Amino acid sequence: MRVVSGIQPTGDLHLGNLLGAILRWVRMQDEAECLYFLADLHSLSEYIEPDVRRSSIREMAAALFASGIDPSKSILFAQSAVPEHAELCWILNGTARMGWLNRMTQWKDKAGKNREGASVALFDYPVLQAADILLYRATHVPVGEDQKQHIELTRDIALKFNTDFDVDLFTPPEPFIGGGAAARIMSLRDGRSKMSKSDPSEMSRIHLTDDDDAIAQKVRKAKTDPDPLPEDPTLLEPRPETKNLVGIYGAVTGETVEQVLARFAGQGFGEFKPALADALISLLGPLRSRLEEFRRDPDELDRILLSGAERARELAAPTLAEAYRAVGLK
Numbered sequence: 001m002r003v004v005s006g007i008q009p010t011g012d013l014h015l016g017n018l019l020g021a022i023l024r025w026v027r028m029q030d031e032a033e034c035l036y037f038l039a040d041l042h043s044l045s046e047y048i049e050p051d052v053r054r055s056s057i058r059e060m061a062a063a064l065f066a067s068g069i070d071p072s073k074s075i076l077f078a079q080s081a082v083p084e085h086a087e088l089c090w091i092l093n094g095t096a097r098m099g100w101l102n103r104m105t106q107w108k109d110k111a112g113k114n115r116e117g118a119s120v121a122l123f124d125y126p127v128l129q130a131a132d133i134l135l136y137r138a139t140h141v142p143v144g145e146d147q148k149q150h151i152e153l154t155r156d157i158a159l160k161f162n163t164d165f166d167v168d169l170f171t172p173p174e175p176f177i178g179g180g181a182a183a184r185i186m187s188l189r190d191g192r193s194k195m196s197k198s199d200p201s202e203m204s205r206i207h208l209t210d211d212d213d214a215i216a217q218k219v220r221k222a223k224t225d226p227d228p229l230p231e232d233p234t235l236l237e238p239r240p241e242t243k244n245l246v247g248i249y250g251a252v253t254g255e256t257v258e259q260v261l262a263r264f265a266g267q268g269f270g271e272f273k274p275a276l277a278d279a280l281i282s283l284l285g286p287l288r289s290r291l292e293e294f295r296r297d298p299d300e301l302d303r304i305l306l307s308g309a310e311r312a313r314e315l316a317a318p319t320l321a322e323a324y325r326a327v328g329l330k
């Protein structure tokens with residue numbers, strides 16, 4: 001079992017990232033060989049001030065360590081420090097089809113109506129993601145629900161490459177998506193759109209950097225409906241905001257939706273929201289204090305990332321060499 005996953009180092013880590021991916025990465029460290037990276041090459045799909053990009057890489061590394069990624073167990077690195085990712089991406093560009101990329105929902109959502117003005121990197125984004133995964137012959141890719149289509153595309157690219165060049169080089173990976181609400185945490189302002197760093201409203205998401213008051217305020221202001229909580233989970237279906245808050249509570253405390261509802265059924269948000277805020281504060285408070293500690297030592301962060309990149313390059317080099325050989329370039 002080899003685990004590979006990445007996160008874009010743009011914006012602060014939010015609750016969706018944490019519950020959908022990072023806390024699951026942390027749990028997998030004891031079960032498998034894990035490689036985690038900051039997808040800084042992917043962040044080139046949109047314009048970001050160079051200094052902001054540079055500092056956000058360290059900031060995200062600090063957030064991952066604070067969340068429990070342990071460099072003695074996992075390999076953590078910045079994608080751009082391992083040039084094999086970009087090289088394999090270019091090789092796979094010969095295999096991926098325009099039609100496949102045109103069907104990606106992330107491309108359609110992010111490019112919107114302005115496809116002519118979108119960057120080529122935004123269109124090619126899923127091929128780089130396939131390279132990230134196939135370079136290490138990952139078997140499991142822990143991600144939130146929104147990345148499922150990209151992992152499926154990675155499988156298609158792997159299978160087509162193996163067939164076209166008559167090799168058994170790439171391992172088609174499995175998307176490894178958590179159960180329950182954690183797979184898709186929704187915005188606090190709109191239960192039908194996912195919690196996302198690109199949402200302009202700060203009130204739509206909870207950040208790892210939010211202090212206790214900010215967390216309590218965001219929960220207090222989260223959109224809800226006037227009815228009390230039901231006992232039957234199926235009654236949450238037409239109530240997306242309520243369903244999301246109950247799901248978040250369960251994901252944070254480790255309880256099922258049934259268990260959460262058994263406790264809060266019949267109660268209103270006047271009771272439920274403070275309990276949710278407390279649960280979130282207990283989860284995030286200790287992580288936030290650790291974040292402060294890691295931020296204090298940027299040189300140590302750089303050192304860990306560099307040593308992670310060296311180890312990743314050793315694992316990546318043989319696959320890349322075989323890929324070059326397979327296509328007839330070496």
Ligand code: TYM
Nearest residue numbers: 005006007008016017020021039129143144183184185195
């Ligand atoms: P990114 O940076 O958008 O998000 C990082 C991880 O957080 C998950 N996630 C969520 N999970 C549940 N609910 C949400 N609201 C939510 N928002 C984000 C994402 O699913 C992801 O697991 N393309 C990837 C980065 C990437 C990658 C890879 C991932 C690049 N190469 C190779 C896996 C393997 C991305 O932009 O994730």
